[in-house]
Amino acid sequence: MRVARTVVVETPPLPRKFFRVFVELEGMYRNMVEQLVLHAVREGIASFTRLKALKYRELRNLYPQLPSHYAYTACQDASTRAKSFLKLRKKGLVEREYPEVNSVSIWLDDHLWKANDLTSIKVATHKGWIPLEVIPHKQYWKYVNKSWKLASEARIKLDRKSRKLLVYLTFVKEVEEHRPRGFVSVDVNENNVTALIDGTAYLFETDMKDIILGYYYRRKRVQEKYDKVHGIKSRVKRKIFRKLREREKKQDTRWKIANIVVREASKRGYAIVMEKLGRRPGEKMVFRIRDSQLRHRIFQAAFRGMQEAIEEKAREYGVSVVYVNPRNTSRLCPIHGSKIVYGNESRIGKCERGGEMWHRDVVAVWNLLLIALRGDGSIAPSLAGLFVDGSPVPLGSTAAHDPTRVPRALWARRKSLDETMNSYKMIRMNI
Numbered sequence: 001m002r003v004a005r006t007v008v009v010e011t012p013p014l015p016r017k018f019f020r021v022f023v024e025l026e027g028m029y030r031n032m033v034e035q036l037v038l039h040a041v042r043e044g045i046a047s048f049t050r051l052k053a054l055k056y057r058e059l060r061n062l063y064p065q066l067p068s069h070y071a072y073t074a075c076q077d078a079s080t081r082a083k084s085f086l087k088l089r090k091k092g093l094v095e096r097e098y099p100e101v102n103s104v105s106i107w108l109d110d111h112l113w114k115a116n117d118l119t120s121i122k123v124a125t126h127k128g129w130i131p132l133e134v135i136p137h138k139q140y141w142k143y144v145n146k147s148w149k150l151a152s153e154a155r156i157k158l159d160r161k162s163r164k165l166l167v168y169l170t171f172v173k174e175v176e177e178h179r180p181r182g183f184v185s186v187d188v189n190e191n192n193v194t195a196l197i198d199g200t201a202y203l204f205e206t207d208m209k210d211i212i213l214g215y216y217y218r219r220k221r222v223q224e225k226y227d228k229v230h231g232i233k234s235r236v237k238r239k240i241f242r243k244l245r246e247r248e249k250k251q252d253t254r255w256k257i258a259n260i261v262v263r264e265a266s267k268r269g270y271a272i273v274m275e276k277l278g279r280r281p282g283e284k285m286v287f288r289i290r291d292s293q294l295r296h297r298i299f300q301a302a303f304r305g306m307q308e309a310i311e312e313k314a315r316e317y318g319v320s321v322v323y324v325n326p327r328n329t330s331r332l333c334p335i336h337g338s339k340i341v342y343g344n345e346s347r348i349g350k351c352e353r354g355g356e357m358w359h360r361d362v363v364a365v366w367n368l369l370l371i372a373l374r375g376d377g378s379i380a381p382s383l384a385g386l387f388v389d390g391s392p393v394p395l396g397s398t399a400a401h402d403p404t405r406v407p408r409a410l411w412a413r414r415k416s417l418d419e420t421m422n423s424y425k426m427i428r429m430n431i
């Protein structure tokens with residue numbers, strides 16, 4: 001299985017005459033992509049092969065001075081844009097008739113660029129090959145040293161203000177997938193990620209709700225304020241949005257948790273099981289935004305983003321990921337298969353048959369594990385009579401019903417669960 005990571009490196013400021021070549025190149029490339037996207041969306045073409053078959057000749061005639069492979073990569077670029085636009089349009093999520101081609105990076109394939117050595121590349125243009133120096137950084141060396149290989153595809157983006165190019169390089173690695181010896185089940189919630197590892201449910205507090213809603217309202221305030229004064233497309237607004245660094249902060253949380261969870265699974269030779277997100281993850285949401293469609297969109301994206309980060313990390317470690325149907329995962333008692341009754345807005349419920357107390361997120365991870373162990377995706381799972389590797393699943397003590405809470409301050413600075421839990425114990429002892 002191939003795992004890929006993109007790394008961005010910069011060039012030093014280019015001499016004016018070189019930079020001008022890239023400005024011209026970008027202009028031609030953008031024009032090709034714009035025309036292709038328009039055509040693809042009008043005709044409903046999402047396939048790269050079909051788009052290329054239809055338009056290749058035309059593109060070659062349009063810019064005969066360009067190396068021919070730019071016609072390929074422009075088709076790839078355009079079909080990716082068209083595909084995602086058509087998908088959104090199908091869901092009724094777009095207002096415009098055609099997608100706007102705002103930001104352009106020039107896609108390169110193995111005919112259009114070459115690596116000379118680890119710190120210099122060359123790019124084919126309408127003015128011949130242009131050599132470029134790239135400035136490596138820590139992350140870049142990390143991939144190089146850990147024997148990741150450079151993929152044939154790359155992208156460049158112009159930074160007009162400082163006359164630099166941003167070079168997007170892709171590193172790839174082949175990893176082996178192992179047959180799982182067990183499962184770590186992971187449930188993503190509004191305010192935590194809960195992972196069941198060998199009978200202990202760890203609840204990693206994320207405060208995702210506050211982060212997401214906080215950003216949402218801040219964005220809205222900025223929007224309202226600046227749209228009135230500067231118009232919808234103002235630069236000031238965009239600059240402020242960038243300052244919020246919303247994406248980076250969310251990504252940081254995701255990577256850290258994904259890292260901890262995946263490493264635990266990898267250490268044990270386990271697979272990861274998560275729920276297939278449906279159309280209405282309603283019962284996961286405690287908080288209510290009045291606009292239900294918007295609420296749905298915001299949180300669905302956030303849940304999915306967390307799952308994707310885990311998937312991505314898992315691929316890197318050769319850990320497999322299983323998705324199961326989540327129906328009733330937090331409603332039925334994992335031991336008795338009977339209903340769990342939750343109080344108003346409460347995360348704690350009581351089993352109708354056994355009378356024992358359950359934390360909703362703990363119930364969910366146990367049930368996810370059970371579904372995965374049965375392997376048939378059936379609902380109404382029960383722990384009774386269930387054996388893993390010949391030994392019964394440990395769920396006797398009441399402690400198993402309660403999650404081990406891991407506050408953000410603890411996991412955020414550490415890489416492994418052991419390290420996190422050690423400092424956790426130390427803090428508890430000090431209290």
Ligand SMILES: [Zn+2]
Nearest residue numbers: 333336351354
């Ligand atoms: Zn029960």
